[in-house]
Amino acid sequence: MNAALLLALLLVLPTAPAAPKRPARVQPAAPAAPSEPAVRYEPLADSLFTQADAVAWLGGPLEDTFRQEEEPSSENGRDHVTVRGWYPKGWNPQTAEAPPERAIQVVVHAFADTAGAERFYEFVHDRDEGSVKHTDGPFAGFAFTSLDGLGDVAHVKHGSLPGAGGAKISLGTLSFRSGRAFVQMQVWMADGTALDRAQQAARVMAAKLR
Numbered sequence: 001m002n003a004a005l006l007l008a009l010l011l012v013l014p015t016a017p018a019a020p021k022r023p024a025r026v027q028p029a030a031p032a033a034p035s036e037p038a039v040r041y042e043p044l045a046d047s048l049f050t051q052a053d054a055v056a057w058l059g060g061p062l063e064d065t066f067r068q069e070e071e072p073s074s075e076n077g078r079d080h081v082t083v084r085g086w087y088p089k090g091w092n093p094q095t096a097e098a099p100p101e102r103a104i105q106v107v108v109h110a111f112a113d114t115a116g117a118e119r120f121y122e123f124v125h126d127r128d129e130g131s132v133k134h135t136d137g138p139f140a141g142f143a144f145t146s147l148d149g150l151g152d153v154a155h156v157k158h159g160s161l162p163g164a165g166g167a168k169i170s171l172g173t174l175s176f177r178s179g180r181a182f183v184q185m186q187v188w189m190a191d192g193t194a195l196d197r198a199q200q201a202a203r204v205m206a207a208k209l210r
Contacts, residue, residue: 041072041110043181045082048205049106054086057201058102058189062086066093066105078112079120098164099171101190104201109182121153121177124184128157128175142171147199151178151206158195161188172198178209 054062066085072078085093085105093105111117132142142159154176163169172194175184183205187198 041078041080041112041180043108043110043209044080045084045106045108048108048183048208049084049104049185049201051086053201053204054104057197057204058086058104058187060102061089062103063089064091072110072112077116077120079116080110081107082110083107099161099169099188101163101167101169101188103188104197105186106205107184111180111182114180117177117180117182120182121175124175124182125153125155128155128173132157132159147174147176150199150202151176151183151209153177154202156195156198158198160192163190168192170194172196174198174202176202176206178206181209183209 051062051065064087066083066087068081068083070076070079070081072080083105085103087093087100087103091100091103109117109120111120129144131137131139132144134140138161139157139159142157144157145155147154147156154174156172156174158170158172160168160170167190170189170192171186173184173186175182177183183202185198185202185205187194187201189197
């Protein structure tokens with residue numbers, strides 16, 4: 001199983017099929033539409049969780065980092081997406097065939113309004129709840145649990161995955177919404193403590209959003 005499949009998923013809207021091409025009359029060029037002003041909605045992943053936090057919560061060095069950002073636009077629903085991941089040295093989420101023994105990834109979707117965050121949370125909630133019901137899927141045997149006292153609403157999907165050399169790697173994927181921010185974090189731990197560590201770290205992040 002490619003470990004990249006276990007990264008937090010970003011919402012990608014399907015594009016409409018292209019219409020058949022027809023000869024068209026030459027029309028006068030329309031005035032150029034004004035460009036959208038650059039907007040950066042907060043919070044950002046970096047402001048909620050740092051490498052020092054990752055090392056403190058997971059223990060030991062986490063040297064290799066992953067960073068990704070998508071600016072808000074009309075095409076993505078005014079969703080400012082920031083991703084940060086911290087992994088053991090040499091582990092690459094794009095090419096690894098087994099999950100890491102210790103790692104954490106944080107994804108933050110900051111919307112222009114609360115309604116956008118609510119819709120996105122509902123989408124992820126339904127997707128996560130449905131994923132554990134597939135007995136032949138990558139999350140077969142995982143549990144889905146709603147959580148109280150974390151942001152406005154929260155849930156977690158947790159279980160174990162086969163690691164290198166037959167080891168079992170626990171994985172906790174915790175998602176919560178606080179106002180117009182949606183936060184998801186994934187924690188991998190070889191010692192079976194991913195769920196507990198994910199909940200502890202998520203409470204630290206949620207406190208910063210109050």
